[in-house]
Amino acid sequence: MDSATAAAEISPAARLAAAEGLVAIGAQMHAAGWSRATSSNYSVRLSADPLRLLVTASGKHKDRLTTDDFVLIDESGGAVEPDALKSSAETMLHVVLARDAGAGAIVHTHSVWGTLLSDIHGPEGVVTLAGYEMLKALPGIKTHDTAVDIAIFPNTQDIDALAAELSDRLKAGDDAVRYGFLINKHGLYTWADQLDSARACVEALEFLFECEGRRLKL
Template sequence: MNTFRDFKRYAEQVADTARWAARMGWAPATSTNYSVRLPDEAAPAICAITMSGIEKERLYADSVLAVDGDGLPMNGNLLRPSAETLLHLMLYRRKNVGAVLHTHSMAAAMLSRSAEVTGHLSFSGWELLKGLDGIDRHDCDVRLPIFPNSQDMAQLAAHIEPRLLDTEACYGFLLAGHGLYVWGKTLTDAKRHLEVFEYLLQCERAVGHHG
């Protein structure tokens, strides 16, 4: 599929990222999904995203497709986009989101469940917080909102979207018992944010403040 000239390059970046996340242990049992925003010349395509239900260890560029603003594959592509495409598109409606990464690590699943009633996880005092865009000290307070999980992605996106608007310095959120979404201005930023949060989730889980 050639949505535009450079599509393969974007598809390869997405596939590399998916294999990396799988190697890190964040993508069990064909779960998780990854995307990058496509440039304006690819319109009406919005992003390049991984297809549904494939082992991420074996995911290459031919399993990445372009979708439009409704989450439909471009150019009659027969690949089925990730079931969670609507959440990626919700994030691409925000400014400064160039890549969206979604993982299912055990730490994210466990902590998001035990802290669901609180509605967020709070991170403070960790040096690695400085890996987040715009943060240059460890003694700040970074919140990761937690939303209830659902199998209805349209309903989930409608629930989450208005609640993210007022959180300017927001880098991600958790779905309870499910996993982590992070984003960044670029794919490099998003990958760094993912590493920061996965690391901090493991720290918090080891510390054991969350039940």
């Protein structure tokens, strides 16, 4: 199947709806202070087989995104269409999450609290969130009387190596990458089956990171 045929299989209406949703996410994440400058990246899975993801193009201010600022990519992380914009440098992380975690939407943020907590707890490789009511906003959690571990990966610039490690941990059923993960001094990745659910996960985890950060400060 050539790239033109593969791209044509994606409904223009579905692609536009995904792009509009991602534009809205970008505006919200920027307004919240979680996607400043040109940081962060987001994606929506448009097809599982063959894998097709609509991913933010590199170097875009997230409060100024338009529906043209996204790239359709395949399972290799490459652009499906000719003359496409360059996708995020972290595209392969999106591919791994869509493929191995079954993510329908992925949101990556660079918040102050997530960045600081990833540094403070970096040597432990995990930050634990326990006892907060907001934990119930995460899929499958029914009570505040629980604890969730969020993995922290080193801030390597070798995205292929990071993607391979993430894939291994997802396939092994590692609970610390069930809801999201942090990259040390970098930011949060989280995901869900659809964009609205991924937004809820981001909002919940960023709230919890701020609670933890303020608790340590106090």
